[in-house]
Amino acid sequence: xxxxxxxxxxxxxxxxxxxxxxxxxxxxxxxxxxxxxxxxxxxxxxxxxxxxxxxxxxxxxxxxxxxxxxxxxxxxxxxxxxxxxxxxxxxxxxxxxxxxxxxxxxxxxxxxxxxxxxxxxxxxxxxxxxxxxxxxxxxxxxxxxxxxxxxxxxxxxxxxxxxxxxxxxxxxxxxxxxxxxxxxxxxxxxxxxxxxxxxxxxxxxxxxxxxxxxxxxxxxxxxxxxxxxxxxxxxxxxxxxxxxxxxxxxxxxxxxxxxxxxxxxxxxxxxxxxxxxxxxxxxxxxxxxxxxxxxxxxxxxxxxxxxxxxxxxxxxxxxxxxxxxxxxxxxx
Amino acid sequence: xxxxxxxxxxxxxxxxxxxxxxxxxxxxxxxxxxxxxxxxxxxxxxxxxxxxxxxxxxxxxxxxxxxxxxxxxxxxxxxxxxxxxxxxxxxxxxxxxxxxxxxxxxxxxxxxxxxxxxxxxxxxxxxxxxxxxxxxxxxxxxxxxxxxxxxxxxxxxxxxxxxxxxxxxxxxxxxxxxxxxxxxxxxxxxxxxxxxxxxxxxxxxxxxxxxxxxxxxxxxxxxxxxxxxxxxxxxxxxxxxxxxxxxxxxxxxxxxxxxxxxxxxxxxxxxxxxxxxxxxxxxxxxxxxxxxxxxxxxxxxxxxxxxxxxxxxxxxxxxxxxxxxxxxxxxx
Numbered sequence: 202x203x204x205x206x207x208x209x210x211x212x213x214x215x216x217x218x219x220x221x222x223x224x225x226x227x228x229x230x231x232x233x234x235x236x237x238x239x240x241x242x243x244x245x246x247x248x249x250x251x252x253x254x255x256x257x258x259x260x261x262x263x264x265x266x267x268x269x270x271x272x273x274x275x276x277x278x279x280x281x282x283x284x285x286x287x288x289x290x291x292x293x294x295x296x297x298x299x300x301x302x303x304x305x306x307x308x309x310x311x312x313x314x315x316x317x318x319x320x321x322x323x324x325x326x327x328x329x330x331x332x333x334x335x336x337x338x339x340x341x342x343x344x345x346x347x348x349x350x351x352x353x354x355x356x357x358x359x360x361x362x363x364x365x366x367x368x369x370x371x372x373x374x375x376x377x378x379x380x381x382x383x384x385x386x387x388x389x390x391x392x393x394x395x396x397x398x399x400x401x402x403x404x405x406x407x408x409x410x411x412x413x414x415x416x417x418x419x420x421x422x423x424x425x426x427x428x429x430x431x432x433x434x435x436x437x438x439x440x441x442x443x444x445x446x447x448x449x450x451x452x453x454x455x456x457x458x459x460x461x462x463x464x465x466x467x468x469x470x471x472x473x474x475x476x477x478x479x480x481x482x483x484x485x486x487x488x489x490x491x492x493x494x495x496x497x498x499x500x501x502x503x504x505x506x507x508x509x510x511x512x513x514x515x516x517x518x519x520x521x522x523x524x525x526x527x528x529x530x531x532x533x
Numbered sequence: 534x535x536x537x538x539x540x541x542x543x544x545x546x547x548x549x550x551x552x553x554x555x556x557x558x559x560x561x562x563x564x565x566x567x568x569x570x571x572x573x574x575x576x577x578x579x580x581x582x583x584x585x586x587x588x589x590x591x592x593x594x595x596x597x598x599x600x601x602x603x604x605x606x607x608x609x610x611x612x613x614x615x616x617x618x619x620x621x622x623x624x625x626x627x628x629x630x631x632x633x634x635x636x637x638x639x640x641x642x643x644x645x646x647x648x649x650x651x652x653x654x655x656x657x658x659x660x661x662x663x664x665x666x667x668x669x670x671x672x673x674x675x676x677x678x679x680x681x682x683x684x685x686x687x688x689x690x691x692x693x694x695x696x697x698x699x700x701x702x703x704x705x706x707x708x709x710x711x712x713x714x715x716x717x718x719x720x721x722x723x724x725x726x727x728x729x730x731x732x733x734x735x736x737x738x739x740x741x742x743x744x745x746x747x748x749x750x751x752x753x754x755x756x757x758x759x760x761x762x763x764x765x766x767x768x769x770x771x772x773x774x775x776x777x778x779x780x781x782x783x784x785x786x787x788x789x790x791x792x793x794x795x796x797x798x799x800x801x802x803x804x805x806x807x808x809x810x811x812x813x814x815x816x817x818x819x820x821x822x823x824x825x826x827x828x829x830x831x832x833x834x835x836x837x838x839x840x841x842x843x844x845x846x847x848x849x850x851x852x853x854x855x856x857x858x859x860x861x862x863x864x865x
Binding site for chain 1: 670715718765773774775778781784788791792812
C-alpha cells in the first residue's frame with residue numbers, strides 16, 4: 202500500500218500525551234505503510250516518545266510547536282494569539298504536503314477555524330461541515346453538519362448532501378448512497394422553509410440519490426446512508442444520542458446494583474452487556490471529519506482514551522488513502 | 534376530591550376503541566371522582582362500551598360524533614372538512630364546560646389546529662406549544678416546544694419558558710423550576726441569534742429561575758426542570774431519544790439471541806432488563822400537553838397500548854385538577 206503520513210496534534214484533548222502517544226504506537230503497529238509527525242512542545246513530547254520507546258522509531262518524527270490551544274480557548278486566541286500551537290502546526294503539515302491528514306482532539310471551534318484559515322475551503326464549498334459515523338440497527342450512517350454551521354441556507358444543505366455522499370462513496374464503498382434530509386413529521390408544518398427549499402434542491406440534483414425526509418428516530422433504523430441537517434439541529438441530535446445512551450448505561454448499572462438478585466443476574470448477563478457495549482461504544486465511533494477543506498482534518502472527541510483516539514487516527518488514514526477531499530472537490 | 538370530567542376522543546390513534554375503552558375503564562377504577570365523556574361514532578362506540586361493561590356505568594356517557602380524523606388527514610381536512618369529528622367534538626366539550634380536559638391519540642397537527650381554533654389561546658400567548666415529561670437520571674424534566682412551532686422567535690421561547698415553568702410548578706410541585714435553554718456547545722458559534730436573544734429575555738425575567746444553556750446530553754443528566762427549545766429542534770431531539778432507546782432495546786434482543794450462552798445469560802438478566810424497561814418505558818411517559826390554550830388538551834402517542842393511553846388520561850386529569858391553563862394565564 203502507498204506510504205502515508207499523518208500529522209498528529211500530540212497535545213490536544215483532555216489528556217494530551219498519555220492518550221495520543223500510545224494511540225500512535227498502536228497505529229504504527231497496525232499499519233506498516235504509515236508514518237506519523239508528532240506535533241507538540243519539544244521537551245514534554247520528546248520525553249513521552251522516549252518513555253513509549255518511539256523516540257528512535259523510523260516512522261515517527263517530532264515536530265516542535267511551542268504553544269497549546271486549550272479546550273476553552275476562544276477561536277480568536279487559537280487563530281491569532283497562538284500561531285505556533287500544536288494544532289496549527291499539525292494542520293500546516295497538511296498544507297505544506299508533509300502529511301496527508303491531520304488529527305486533533307483539541308476544541309472543535311478552534312480546530313475548524315484554524316483548519317479553514319490554513320487549508321482554505323475547496324472550490325464550490327461555501328461552508329465546511331462536521332461529519333461523523335453514527336451507529337444504526339443495520340450498521341452505520343454518516344450525519345452532517347454536526348455543529349460547524351447554524352442557520353444553514355438550502356444551498357448549504359445541498360453542499361452538505363454532496364459532501365456526505367462523497368464521504369460514504371469513498372469510505373464505505375457505497376456507489377449510490379441514500380441521502381435523506383432530517384425533518385419533523387408534524388403534518389401541518391412539515392419542516393421549516395429552509396428544509397422545504399433544500400428538499401427541492403436535493404431532489405433536482407442529478408448526482409444525488411435523494412430518498413426524502415427522515416425523522417430523528419429514522420436515523421437509527423438504517424433508512425439512510427447520509428443524513429443531512431443544519432449544524433444546530435445536528436449537534437443537538439448528536440448530544441441527545443450520547444445523553445440517552447449514557448443514561449441507559451447508568452440505569453443498567455443502577456438496576457444491577459439494586460438488589461442481590463439483580464447483582465447476580467447482572468453478573469450472568471455480562472456477555473450480553475459486553476456485546477451491547479461493543480456495538481454502541483462511543484470510542485469505536487470516535488473521529489469526526491471536517492469536510493469541505495483542502496485536506497483531511499479529523500477531530501477526536503476531547504475526552505476519549507487510547508482506543509478512541511486510535512479510532513480517530515484510523516478515520517484520518519482511510520480518508521487520506523481514499524482522497525476524500527479530491528472526491529468532494531469533484532462532486533461540487 | 535372534586536369531581537372532574539374528561540372528554541376522550543375514543544376513535545383516535547392507530548388502534549382506536551380497543552385501546553381507548555379499556556384505558557378509560559382502568560382510569561374509572563383508579564379514580565372514583567372522575568367521569569368520562571366518550572366521544573365517537575355511535576354504533577361502534579356503543580358496541581365497544583357494551584362489550585367492556587361500560588354502557589351502564591354511572592360515570593360514562595357516550596357523546597356521538599359522526600366522523601373520524603385519520604392519522605394522515607391534513608390540517609385543512611380536520612379543521613374545515615370534518616366538523617363533526619370525534620376529536621373536534623371532544624374539544625368542544627371543554628369549550629362548553631362539559632369537561633375539564635380532552636384527550637386524543639389523533640394526529641398532532643390536526644389536534645393542535647382544532648384545539649387552537651376551538652379553545653383559542655390564553656391572553657399573552659402568541660403560540661401554543663407541545664410539552665412533555667422526559668426521563669432523566671434523577672427523575673424527569675419537562676421539555677417544550679416539541680413540534681408545534683418552527684422558527685420560534687426569542688419572545689416565543691420566553692413564553693415557552695413561562696408556560697413550562699407553570700406546568701412544572703403545578704404538576705411536580707417544584708416552587709422554582711430550573712429553566713434551561715437548549716443550545717450547542719461549540720465555542721465560536723454558541724448558538725444562533727434567536728438563542729442568544731432568548732437567553733437575554735429569560736435572564737431578565739423576574740419570575741423565571743433561568744439557569745443558562747443546556748446541551749443535548751444535559752437533558753438526561755437532570756440539570757434542569759424545564760428545557761426550552763424551538764419546535765423543530767425539540768421534535769428532532771424527542772424522536773432521536775426514541776430512536777436510540779428503541780435501537781438499544783433491539784440490540785439487547787439481538788445480543789441475547791446471538792448464542793446459547795447469551796440466551797441463557799439474557800434469561801437470567803431478566804430482572805435487570807425489566808427494571809430498566811420500567812424506567813424507560815415510553816408508555817409510562819406517554820401524554821404530551823398542548824399548553825397555552827384556554828383549556829387542557831393532552832395528546833397521546835398514536836401507537837401506544839392501553840397502559841400508554843391510561844398514562845395520557847392521568848396527565849390530563851392532573852393538569853385539569855391543578856388548573857394548569859389558569860396558572861399559565863397568570864404567569865403570562
